[in-house]
Amino acid sequence: MKRITCPKCEHTFSFDESRYSQVKSISFACPACRKHFSLTLDEIEEMNREEIDAPYGYITVIENQFCYRQTFALKEGDNVIGRHSPGSVADISIQSGDMSMDRRHCIINVKPHPAGTRYTLRDNPSLTGTFLRNEILNDRERANIKHEDVVTIGATTFIVYLPEAEEDEYLTE
Numbered sequence: 001m002k003r004i005t006c007p008k009c010e011h012t013f014s015f016d017e018s019r020y021s022q023v024k025s026i027s028f029a030c031p032a033c034r035k036h037f038s039l040t041l042d043e044i045e046e047m048n049r050e051e052i053d054a055p056y057g058y059i060t061v062i063e064n065q066f067c068y069r070q071t072f073a074l075k076e077g078d079n080v081i082g083r084h085s086p087g088s089v090a091d092i093s094i095q096s097g098d099m100s101m102d103r104r105h106c107i108i109n110v111k112p113h114p115a116g117t118r119y120t121l122r123d124n125p126s127l128t129g130t131f132l133r134n135e136i137l138n139d140r141e142r143a144n145i146k147h148e149d150v151v152t153i154g155a156t157t158f159i160v161y162l163p164e165a166e167e168d169e170y171l172t173e
């Protein structure tokens with residue numbers, strides 16, 4: 001089974017690709033918004049690879065009363081994180097009913113470096129602030145983050161998973 005995400009409403013559903021090995025592209029109708037779209041098998045592979053093969057690590061949003069568990073790959077540069085909404089402009093938009101999470105709440109910056117990729121977290125700024133390991137970030141603060149750090153934005157918590165454990169020492173102050 002593969003996971004398919006609707007390009008219009010970002011609803012996610014599963015799909016059995018095994019019967020379609022010979023075709024170039026497959027047409028879908030989103031079960032949520034009914035938009036029609038087509039994807040090639042390569043695009044479907046890409047869509048499903050993102051969460052597994054994340055060279056710069058990923059974040060996992062913990063399930064709570066507002067949302068289910070969600071995982072997002074980090075990319076090089078700024079990763080703006082916030083609550084998903086129609087026309088969302090965040091790089092990582094979390095599907096959640098948590099209204100205390102801004103649509104652009106915080107930013108994780110990924111900066112490749114020969115001595116180890118640097119990961120920093122800053123508030124966007126947001127209305128309710130960004131907490132790293134239960135400590136609120138100051139205005140303009142850029143905090144180093146390490147593997148398995150816990151970040152809280154509004155009532156939502158996510159955990160940061162970084163690709164190489166060796167980087168922890170470099171990142172820890």
Ligand SMILES: [Zn+2]
Nearest residue numbers: 006009030033
């Ligand atoms: Zn849709």
